Amino acid sequence: MNRWATLLGVFVGVFVLTVGLVAVGGFVLGDSQPNQADVQTDQWQLDNVAPDGASEGGEITMDSEESNKTVLVHLPSTATASGTGIQIPLQGTDSAITTGSAAGQERSVGALASTLVANGHEVEFYTQSTQTGSSFGQQSTLATELSDVDAFVTVAPASLSSTDLADVRTFAEEGGRVFVGADPGQVQGTIEVGSPAGIYQETGYVYNVAENDQNFLSVFAEPSGESPITDGIERVVFRGAAPVNQAGETPVFTTEGQLTTSQQNGTFGVGAVDGNMTALGDTSFLRPENAYRADNNVLIGNLADFLVTGNVSENPFQESAGVGQPGGGTPPGGGLRPPTNGTSGIGDLDSGAAESTSD
Amino acid sequence: MPVGPLDSRRGQIALVAVLAVAAGAVLAPQVYSSTSGPDGTVAVIELEGTIDESTAQFVEGQLRDARRNDSIKAVVLEVNSPGGLPAQSERIYAAVERTSQQMPVIAAVDTLGASGAYLSIVPADDIYVAPSAQAVGSVGVTGTAPQPLTPSAGDTGPNKGSTHPDDARANRETLANLFLESVMTQRGDEIELSREEVSRANVYLGTEAVENGFADELGFVSDAINDAANRAGLDSYEVDTRRAEQQQNPLSSLPLQTEDGRVVVGQDQKTLNGNLILAVAPQYVDEVVPPEYEVVYHSGEYVPEAARQSGSSETAPTQESTAEQGGDEK
Numbered sequence: 001m002n003r004w005a006t007l008l009g010v011f012v013g014v015f016v017l018t019v020g021l022v023a024v025g026g027f028v029l030g031d032s033q034p035n036q037a038d039v040q041t042d043q044w045q046l047d048n049v050a051p052d053g054a055s056e057g058g059e060i061t062m063d064s065e066e067s068n069k070t071v072l073v074h075l076p077s078t079a080t081a082s083g084t085g086i087q088i089p090l091q092g093t094d095s096a097i098t099t100g101s102a103a104g105q106e107r108s109v110g111a112l113a114s115t116l117v118a119n120g121h122e123v124e125f126y127t128q129s130t131q132t133g134s135s136f137g138q139q140s141t142l143a144t145e146l147s148d149v150d151a152f153v154t155v156a157p158a159s160l161s162s163t164d165l166a167d168v169r170t171f172a173e174e175g176g177r178v179f180v181g182a183d184p185g186q187v188q189g190t191i192e193v194g195s196p197a198g199i200y201q202e203t204g205y206v207y208n209v210a211e212n213d214q215n216f217l218s219v220f221a222e223p224s225g226e227s228p229i230t231d232g233i234e235r236v237v238f239r240g241a242a243p244v245n246q247a248g249e250t251p252v253f254t255t256e257g258q259l260t261t262s263q264q265n266g267t268f269g270v271g272a273v274d275g276n277m278t279a280l281g282d283t284s285f286l287r288p289e290n291a292y293r294a295d296n297n298v299l300i301g302n303l304a305d306f307l308v309t310g311n312v313s314e315n316p317f318q319e320s321a322g323v324g325q326p327g328g329g330t331p332p333g334g335g336l337r338p339p340t341n342g343t344s345g346i347g348d349l350d351s352g353a354a355e356s357t358s359d
Numbered sequence: 360m361p362v363g364p365l366d367s368r369r370g371q372i373a374l375v376a377v378l379a380v381a382a383g384a385v386l387a388p389q390v391y392s393s394t395s396g397p398d399g400t401v402a403v404i405e406l407e408g409t410i411d412e413s414t415a416q417f418v419e420g421q422l423r424d425a426r427r428n429d430s431i432k433a434v435v436l437e438v439n440s441p442g443g444l445p446a447q448s449e450r451i452y453a454a455v456e457r458t459s460q461q462m463p464v465i466a467a468v469d470t471l472g473a474s475g476a477y478l479s480i481v482p483a484d485d486i487y488v489a490p491s492a493q494a495v496g497s498v499g500v501t502g503t504a505p506q507p508l509t510p511s512a513g514d515t516g517p518n519k520g521s522t523h524p525d526d527a528r529a530n531r532e533t534l535a536n537l538f539l540e541s542v543m544t545q546r547g548d549e550i551e552l553s554r555e556e557v558s559r560a561n562v563y564l565g566t567e568a569v570e571n572g573f574a575d576e577l578g579f580v581s582d583a584i585n586d587a588a589n590r591a592g593l594d595s596y597e598v599d600t601r602r603a604e605q606q607q608n609p610l611s612s613l614p615l616q617t618e619d620g621r622v623v624v625g626q627d628q629k630t631l632n633g634n635l636i637l638a639v640a641p642q643y644v645d646e647v648v649p650p651e652y653e654v655v656y657h658s659g660e661y662v663p664e665a666a667r668q669s670g671s672s673e674t675a676p677t678q679e680s681t682a683e684q685g686g687d688e689k
Binding site (some may be wrong): 036039040042043044046048049050051053056147209210213215218233253287288 | 453456457460461507523524525528529532533537538539541543544555558579613
């Protein structure tokens with residue numbers, strides 16, 4: 001009996017000793033969680049990576065004391081729109097709206113239109129497509145509209161027909177103020193309407209990866225000469241600028257950057273003014289989100305002043321209609337035909353209503 | 360009383376000898392391997408396809424295992440990726456940096472080491488590229504172009520469902536700067552281009568990348584393995600290759616798939632999640648898109664689906680190109 005007890009005691013003792021040693025060894029030698037090496041994070045601090053950008057604020061004001069001027073604004077039709085009136089699907093429905101629920105294509109000139117109306121002027125919209133022009137024996141629709149207004153704005157000159165562009169040239173020659181929004185892609189229209197004045201646009205857009213308003217496409221443009229268009233402006237933001245120049249003249253705005261087509265660095269003209277015509281290589285500054293970026297608000301005010309301070313002849317197409325447009329001119333009964341489809345005036349809206357169209 | 364063989368001294372010596380041989384035989388493999396086996400292991404970890412959550416989990420896990428496994432003395436990253444999600448690329452970046460503090464880590468790029476993939480490997484001790492590698496670099500991010508706020512009475516605030524263009528533009532630039540700063544922190548001394556030039560997000564051929572400092576050596580995975588072993592002081596080594604399981608759809612967790620099966624990469628397509636910004640080289644994503652998907656690139660104006668189907672897309676911007684890879688037609 002004693003022998004079995006001794007053996008059992010030895011077994012238990014050895015077992016406990018073994019397990020104990022293993023347990024102690026586990027604590028001492030076990031594979032504990034290793035310390036994790038640190039990763040350098042200084043470069044991720046917000047102070048190091050927050051982008052610089054333009055300031056935002058100010059008001060859009062007009063200096064002109066003119067009143068009751070009428071400005072015709074040409075917008076491309078939805079089918080031919082380029083960079084304007086982007087459609088956004090409504091959440092939870094199959095339908096779509098144009099950007100700015102209360103506005104359509106006119107959103108692309110919303111800030112300018114509301115400024116003009118707020119200062120006592122009238123704005124009409126012209127949305128005819130390129131297919132609509134003059135036919136034999138008839139005056140073009142645009143000529144009809146231009147006969148009754150003081151200024152003309154287009155943000156898509158390339159979508160106007162050659163006949164329409166010729167009418168715009170005539171209108172400017174007769175004292176009508178014209179603004180050409182020459183976004184990238186509008187070369188043909190800009191040259192066609194601007195060439196008599198030496199104004200031209202080059203293909204491509206200017207960008208700047210070093211100094212910009214939070215995107216390489218959003219370049220800063222600065223005045224480069226004396227012009228009412230640039231009064232009070234230090235710099236403006238163009239979110240997609242095309243080179244626009246005038247032969248033999250200093251451009252009114254320039255920007256430092258690189259041109260996409262040639263990849264050449266340099267200073268590029270992005271705006272030109274010749275008498276009654278102003279062409280800028282960007283229209284994004286007219287959009288409500290960009291209207292108060294840097295000095296864009298000042299530019300919009302200056303542009304509005306430019307548009308309403310012209311002195312257009314009483315009937316700019318009376319003489320040219322008979323030459324360039326056979327059979328056109330005064331319809332039976334005297335006077336030009338009244339505005340037809342394709343226009344809608346908002347001049348009777350008060351400024352608050354007008355602003356509501358720009359989201 | 361008979362005398363047994365173990366009762367004699369000679370017999371006891373023989374028994375002890377037999378036990379010693381048996382004990383030696385048990386230990387022999389360990390002794391043999393310790394004298395004749397490799398000095399350590401070089402782990403080759405695959406970084407393949409678009410970088411999403413599963414990619415980051417796999418590479419991060421493998422690198423963690425390498426750091427904790429005493430037999431692994433060096434790591435080689437075998438890279439072929441056009442990038443993916445920025446944060447997941449940063450996860451891999453951090454894991455590579457941690458590992459490189461403990462052992463040599465070398466990346467090897469055959470064809471694609473672009474955008475988020477380049478961010479992932481930029482902390483490596485060395486980057487090898489094949490001379491004909493086609494896309495190394497692309498330091499930048501991409502996503503849908505900023506759009507005006509979309510009104511919805513279903514949201515409790517104006518920014519619940521969409522982001523103001525100014526904020527979207529700033530967020531995108533911040534993500535790009537995070538990427539750029541990481542690259543310049545890790546390789547600012549090697550890259551011979553200015554910060555502005557790097558921010559152009561260009562992709563370089565392998566031979567160009569070695570010249571401008573985006574990469575260090577011309578070579579392939581086997582060169583990287585040999586270099587890593589030498590840096591770890593391994594006279595002899597074995598290679599342990601760790602490949603991710605083949606993903607059924609490498610883009611499954613990226614927000615690139617539309618409801619009708621199209622995969623869209625670009626700047627102005629509303630069917631994407633407009634708020635998610637990607638660290639991808641868009642021009643190379645179709646490398647990893649399965650054949651049943653259609654790849655549509657948009658860099659210009661959004662063209663409504665109805666207009667595309669009605670054939671009026673001829674008025675669409677010329678930047679649009681469509682590469683259709685119909686699975687049924689194959």
